Amino acid sequence: MNTLPAPQPVRELGPIDRARFEAEIRPERQPVVFRGQAADWPAVRASLDGDAAAIAYLRRFSHDRPVNAIVGEPAIQGRFFYTEDLTGLNFVRGVSPLGPFLDRLLRERERPTGYAMAVQSTPAPELLPGFAEENATALADGAPRLWLGTALRVATHFDLMENIGIVVAGRRRFTLFPPEQVGNLYMGPLELTPAGTPISLVDPEAPDLTRFPRYAEAAPHAQRVELEPGDALYIPFHWWHAVESLAPVNLFANYWWNPARADLLNPHDALLHAMFSIGGMPEDQREAWRTMFDHLVFLRNGDPAAHLPATARGVLGGPSPDRVHQARDTLRVALDARR
DSSP: OOOOOOOEEOEEEOOOOHHHIIIIIGGGTOOEEETTTTTTOHHHHHHTTOHHHHHHHHHTTOOSSEEEEEEEOGGGTTEEOBOTTSSSBSSEEEEEEHHHHHHHHHHHTTOTTOOEEEEEEEEHHHHSTTHHHHSOOTTSOSOOEEEEESSEEEEEEOOSSEEEEEEEESOEEEEEEOGGGGGGSOBOOSSSOSSSSOBBSOOTTSOOTTTOTTHHHHGGGOEEEEEOTTOEEEEOTTOEEEEEEOSSSEEEEEEEEOOSOTTSOOHHHHHHHHHHHTTTSOHHHHHHHHHHHHHHTSOTTSOTTTTSOGGGOGGGGOOOHHHHHHHHHHHHHHHHHTO
16 A cells, blocks of 8 residues: 555636637646546437437448457456556457447457457548547547547557647546656556557556656656546646546547648657767766757757858758758768668
8 A cells, every 4th residue: 555645636727618728728837737627428328328329329320341449358457558567568459340249348348358459540431430520629630539448448658749639438437647757656568568659667557666766756747647538638748647448438539739830850750879889988978978969959048059151051050941851861871871
């Protein structure tokens, strides 16, 4: 038994419009719940009449194409995670026609310890054509991705985009941590992840402080909220979050977007390169490079080229399309030369 503090509640508001979201919410870079934001969605109204009504509504958009799904044995108790030795995952991937998947969702809810099943992060036009047109929000553009499944738990992870999620059916609990808690969350392998980005090895519902003692430093920074159908949650960029689907049948719609320029180099590639090129250096050299990164990349001292005329700034003048292209070529040549 541990004596960790209970997570703080996530700030809650009622429904808001896009202008207020952009002007007040996003600049604060904190999670916020918008209760009842999508209460008028037809899918939400159907879910309030029960699981069978929710599934009947989804069947209106059904099709014969297979959909990607993941399934875990009853023994995992709904927690999609690693195998014991961290060299594999405790679930399998496959495909299923949508109709039989919906049928099985209803069947599995009758089992006290059934299989964990989910269709994850599938664009709405692919999974349920026409769903996005009937169920839309003014808070985000485009069609959402859909997450459909049984009661399950997803390990603490982060997204590489801004995120607004809406509970359509069932209930969902989120436990969130700010990005700076990364050192206290004990990341798993970078090469093997359940869904793309690294996950925390700590189970926030039963943290093992003997194995993961620094989690005690993360716990006071945790925020938690439980969402009902129609509620929306804003998760800022890179905030860690664990997700629990609490009902036998759950549907979640989320909208990802990234305000960063699409033509820039991939920061994850830069991170891996830095890990191998700088991570193994002596400590004094790493500290020298930390200073350079702070100055040139994170701009801790302001514009590092402010003292130079525009004609002499070169790459210090910012990532213009030509400079990005030139940087790609330079990196390609440099990496090839070191093989």
